Amino acid sequence: MTEIKDYTQGKITWCAGCGDFSILNAVKRAFVELNIQPENLAFTSGIGCSSKISYWTKAYGFSGLHGRGLQLALGAKLANRNLTVFSAAGDGDLLGEGVNHLIHTARKNIDVTLILHNNQVYGLTTGQKSPTSEKGFITISTPKGVVEDPLNPLLLALTSGSTFIARCFAGDLNHITKIIAEGIKHKGFSFIEILQPCVTYNYLNTYDYWKERCYDLQQNKYDFTNKEEAFKKMHEYGKKMPVGIFYKINKPSYEELFKQTKIPSYKHNIDNINIDKLFEEFR
Numbered sequence: 001m002t003e004i005k006d007y008t009q010g011k012i013t014w015c016a017g018c019g020d021f022s023i024l025n026a027v028k029r030a031f032v033e034l035n036i037q038p039e040n041l042a043f044t045s046g047i048g049c050s051s052k053i054s055y056w057t058k059a060y061g062f063s064g065l066h067g068r069g070l071q072l073a074l075g076a077k078l079a080n081r082n083l084t085v086f087s088a089a090g091d092g093d094l095l096g097e098g099v100n101h102l103i104h105t106a107r108k109n110i111d112v113t114l115i116l117h118n119n120q121v122y123g124l125t126t127g128q129k130s131p132t133s134e135k136g137f138i139t140i141s142t143p144k145g146v147v148e149d150p151l152n153p154l155l156l157a158l159t160s161g162s163t164f165i166a167r168c169f170a171g172d173l174n175h176i177t178k179i180i181a182e183g184i185k186h187k188g189f190s191f192i193e194i195l196q197p198c199v200t201y202n203y204l205n206t207y208d209y210w211k212e213r214c215y216d217l218q219q220n221k222y223d224f225t226n227k228e229e230a231f232k233k234m235h236e237y238g239k240k241m242p243v244g245i246f247y248k249i250n251k252p253s254y255e256e257l258f259k260q261t262k263i264p265s266y267k268h269n270i271d272n273i274n275i276d277k278l279f280e281e282f283r
Ligand SMILES: Cc1ncc(C[n+]2csc(CCOP(=O)(O)OP(=O)(O)O)c2C)c(N)n1
Pocket: 047, 048, 049, 050, 051, 066, 089, 090, 091, 092, 093, 094, 097, 117, 119, 121, 122, 123, 124, 125, 130
């Protein structure tokens, strides 16, 4: 069995009290629960406070360009289908700079688990509005308040084709751990939004704010295989906000359907391939 320390590395520099701490804890706890060996795990991300989670998790990590963590995940899964592939992104990273990649990765239903650290602000670049910032939210880039409606990440994941869609709140460590473990076990694209307080730049969506609003969907009778039901629930945003599994169905994953290559690319013999000529072009 693995232990938390097997996935632990680096000196964490998030602000004290940041919701990212409990997300990192939950991620590692889920890996322990599923006994995933670090050498069988690929963890990708883009750029942002949230994306640093892959630096601080011992695994095959790759932090790429802003908004491109999911493309790296897709490549890793196609190269080696035996890997557990996990990806993390911020709201700016995933829904601003990299939003097209979310749509196509979800549509393909590739077996990758994605967590969205939704703090509704650009944290790393010191507090500009993001695609999920609430209307009226005052930031350094919107001194008179955000004027447009926020993007709803769950609805985007649903209409793009995700086969597992859930939401949790960073203040509930046990719930996030459980949902992440469920997401990894699901064969297909798993999309998990985590409501993550940014204690430095988001004065509006605080721990208390979410604690007052969140209720567990799974406490009541709810059929997560019903797309219309999920569509309705995802519109609930206000005084009460559902968390839990909104949608889950079984459907063949991209790599199951993609039969062109019988041998995964990491096993291809590359001894006779000479890439010197290619490099010459960039000299
Ligand atoms: C193409 C590109 N545009 C802008 C930036 C600058 N940049 C770095 S992180 C970031 C925002 C990150 O916000 P988010 O994804 O919400 O992550 P958070 O820091 O809030 O966790 C921006 C705009 C960049 N690195 N690359």
